[in-house]
Amino acid sequence: MIGRRGLAGLTSVAAALLLWFVLTTLTGLVLPGRFPAPAEFWQSLVQIATRGYAGAPLLAHAVQSLKLVLLGFAVAVATGVPLGLWMGWSRRAEAAINPVFLLIRPIPPLAWIPLAILWLGLGDAAKIMVIWFAAFVPSVINAFAGVRAIDRPMIEAARMLGTPRWRLVREVIAPAASPMIFTGLRLSLQASWTTLVAAELVGALLGIGFVLNVAQQDIYPGMILVGMVTVGLLGWATTWLLAMAEQRALAWNMAARD
């Protein structure tokens, strides 16, 4: 059941792998010290998967990273989406919160790392906080924009029907804004992964970012590539799960787009 698009995707992945093989192993155009050959990558993968590297096997590193991302993402969504909905709904809330938001927003999430470590130490909490800050912004902005883009007659229809406030939020405003909310969730998830690796580069004892850090100090290109590929695959898998959830939640909207 691979469609035409799936086939095109597989073809380009296969082509990239072939190019990799040709440039490294076959012709030697790229030196092993710069970028590992497929065989070297495979050896590194076997090593970390079976005997472990940087203090733990690959699975333990991956689970740790996945846990931090999902926790940070969940906290960001659980706080960001309601805040965005509220700002979108209430001009007063927007007027009060937006100035603070505009000041905090340009601060790169990674600039919070020193403060997070100072507050919360070197454990998971500091990393979750940094991921939260990074993933928070897209969730807020898109939920906000989603509410602002709702057709006025739809809200008026709900009010004319006598819809009480919480039901209005739950059954009208949130679903009407949900296509934008999901856009925000996708961007938040992306931000979570981006930030995670950076957060783990500082003061972690487990996780993919830590693997990358150790491999860099060991000057071990094969292992660096293993770490990068692992992040790529985990990011892809979580994005795919989110897309599935979106498709289910927005079935009414997808059909309307046909």
Next chain:
Amino acid sequence: MGSIRFDKVDKVFGPQTGGVKALDSIDLEIAEKEFVAIVGPSGCGKTTCLRMVAGFEAPSAGVVSVNGKPVTAPGPDRAVVFQQFALFPWKTVRENIDLGLRNKGLPKSERGERIAGALRLMNLESHADAFPHQLSGGMQQRVAIARAYVLDPEVLLMDEPFGALDAQTRVVMQEELVRLARVNPRTVLFITHAVEEAVYLADRVAVMTRRPGRIKEILDIRSVREAENWDRHQRIEDVMDLESFVHLRTQIWKSLREEKGPLGV
């Protein structure tokens, strides 16, 4: 129950001084179970009149009242049918119709009965579990009308409800609305720019001037309809052929034409 009254109503958009005056001293009384259509050039404020009865806008001066009480907020006693349907696309037809009943806190069995009745009334029985996007524009507007009727409102407010429909669907819906108004009479305020539609549907037609909108004249259609027995005809085109219909229509057309701007638009 269900009388509407505009008492010297002004509406200014923007600042009170220097804003745009949309309505100027509107006086209009609509009796219980009367069907009144407002026609007027675009931008004359006819929709604003309806929105003030609905409670979406407040008058800048004067009073809009329903049953003698000034309107303060929207509510299910004044159901609105919008030009763009304004259905909830994530709810099925049944759920769309149900929302207002749930808001009233009615028990499930009664809601079920009333929804079934509304579906039957609007010929929607086979589409109860469809989503709005699966329906044609005409069917969607039937759902919106069912959603309004099921509340058993005293007042029905229809804002160019057939404006977004194609010509054939429009005719069918107009005939259905007449049938509905006979079976289940309501106080109706109907906004349209289609003169034929107004004459065909309404008991009285109010003609508005261009902005700032005033009521220019009110024509009594009902007495003519009853005297000439329009209801003996089933089809709208037969009614539209009647001399008495043509006469009223032409009268309104002439009245509206006087309101065109200097460029004739």
